[in-house]
Amino acid sequence: MKKVGESHVLQRDVREQSISWERWASHMPRGSAVVKRLGPSGSAEDLLTGHVAFGNYGEMLRIMKTYNLNFDSPVTGITMSSYPGCISSTDDYAITDKGSVLMSTNLWMPKSGEFASPARTNDGLPSFLRATVATRLALNPRMWAKMYGSLMGIAGGKQWLIADYSKFKTKQGVASGTVFLVEALPRLLRVGDVSDKVHKNGFFEAHGEPHFRQIREIFGLPAKGLGSYKEHLGSALLDKASSMDRASLCSLEPHFPP
Numbered sequence: 001m002k003k004v005g006e007s008h009v010l011q012r013d014v015r016e017q018s019i020s021w022e023r024w025a026s027h028m029p030r031g032s033a034v035v036k037r038l039g040p041s042g043s044a045e046d047l048l049t050g051h052v053a054f055g056n057y058g059e060m061l062r063i064m065k066t067y068n069l070n071f072d073s074p075v076t077g078i079t080m081s082s083y084p085g086c087i088s089s090t091d092d093y094a095i096t097d098k099g100s101v102l103m104s105t106n107l108w109m110p111k112s113g114e115f116a117s118p119a120r121t122n123d124g125l126p127s128f129l130r131a132t133v134a135t136r137l138a139l140n141p142r143m144w145a146k147m148y149g150s151l152m153g154i155a156g157g158k159q160w161l162i163a164d165y166s167k168f169k170t171k172q173g174v175a176s177g178t179v180f181l182v183e184a185l186p187r188l189l190r191v192g193d194v195s196d197k198v199h200k201n202g203f204f205e206a207h208g209e210p211h212f213r214q215i216r217e218i219f220g221l222p223a224k225g226l227g228s229y230k231e232h233l234g235s236a237l238l239d240k241a242s243s244m245d246r247a248s249l250c251s252l253e254p255h256f257p258p
């Protein structure tokens with residue numbers, strides 16, 4: 001007698017053809033990302049980055065991995081949250097030895113229109129491979145966005161928030177080129193420098209709500225939204241961002257040998 005749910009947990013004898021079971025979890029993580037400035041706008045003390053992802057119960061076993069691979073690529077060291085057997089983060093949280101912190105949340109896909117379904121071709125890569133290639137080759141967020149966008153996707157939409165710590169100088173304002181927002185569909189990408197938002201407002205958040213005008217219109221949203229606060233009320237992170245400090249975050253210090 002087969003117990004309820006047993007076929008989803010245990011691999012059964014292949015001769016039992018009537019048994020169907022899920023080989024992989026659906027893996028459709030959701031989450032939020034934030035970059036927070038510490039200190040006054042004209043004399044910042046530090047930048048904090050925070051990322052949360054949640055998905056299926058079976059994905060709770062996460063591991064912080066550090067790769068040091070010398071394959072003659074610009075980026076040789078990457079620390080990322082990941083899972084056993086995965087070559088990528090999958091959570092989309094990564095720190096490189098060049099000072100970039102990359103975080104994403106899902107945009108999903110629009111319900112109708114040209115971009116509602118992937119292109120009718122196999123000429124493309126899943127998001128995790130596009131991100132892996134760009135992360136190994138890009139020296140800054142703008143370069144990362146160009147490389148990620150140069151590779152056609154095959155499914156899904158992503159919203160990336162990228163901070164470049166090599167651009168950050170203490171006791172100064174948050175300079176342009178420090179924080180970028182990237183919104184990507186399989187065949188479309190938009191990128192913008194949002195460093196001024198962090199400089200003026202103290203933080204910038206991404207929750208999977210389209211930001212750029214063209215992407216908003218594709219998803220059937222007004223070109224200009226109600227404002228980031230009202231649109232992000234569904235996230236508990238919103239009211240926490242302005243009060244975040246070092247004591248409230250877990251410190252993850254990646255170690256890259258010289």
